[in-house]
Amino acid sequence: MKPVVRDVLSVVLGLAGAAAMWVGMNWLLNTGNCASGGPYISTRSCPPGTITFSLVLGGGTLLWLAGIAASRKGLNARGTGQLVWLIGFVGLGLAVILKAALQDSMPSESRLGAFIMGGVFIPVGIGFVVQRKSETTAAPEDPRSPRKRLRRLRDNGVLDAEEFARLRSVIGEEGAADRLDVLERAVADYASGLLSTPEYEDRKRSATFTG
Incomplete structure (x- = not known):
């Protein structure tokens, strides 16, 4: 596969995966605590569509990972792989924080989870890329050593x-x-x-x- 085609495929899969992840996550954050099935459930029942959007979240995650795998350099160097990584972690982290801060109707337990998720996702996304950059820019060993x-x-x-x-x-x-x-x-x-x-x-x- 040509390098340019791989880069385009990486970005397309990564963006599609991140979008699907956000659609699924957005729905699930709006439901709050719920449970479905079983005779001893004490929480409220999950609304219709919860299973569907859970599958959307899982499928989006697989698409996002496929976008990283399709890139030429993966996560080892600057390229579409690291871009897709940042979109997944930093983009979704910022999105859930903004949702929790601006949406008054969001359940309180989901709001707390969103802030925690964003507080973890953003530094993980940025920190990994910064670490990889420092590793690849380190002075190479003298070939005559x-x-x-x-x-x-x-x-x-x-x-x-x-x-x-x-x-x-x-x-x-x-x-x-x-x-x-x-x-x-x-x-x-x-x-x-x-x-x-x-x-x-x-x-x-x-x-x-x-x-």
């Missing part, structure tokens, strides 16, 4: 688990960078045919031996 070079040698199959562990234990000591230099030169020379397999293994053994 000893630890980065060591991990690269392991990931490329040059070092097995035991050799990697031995070198990692001395990576901060004097001469550790020289060991990595020897390994990297040995890998390059072996790949270019300047070293035979026994010669390559000898150099590798001398660089990884820490006893």
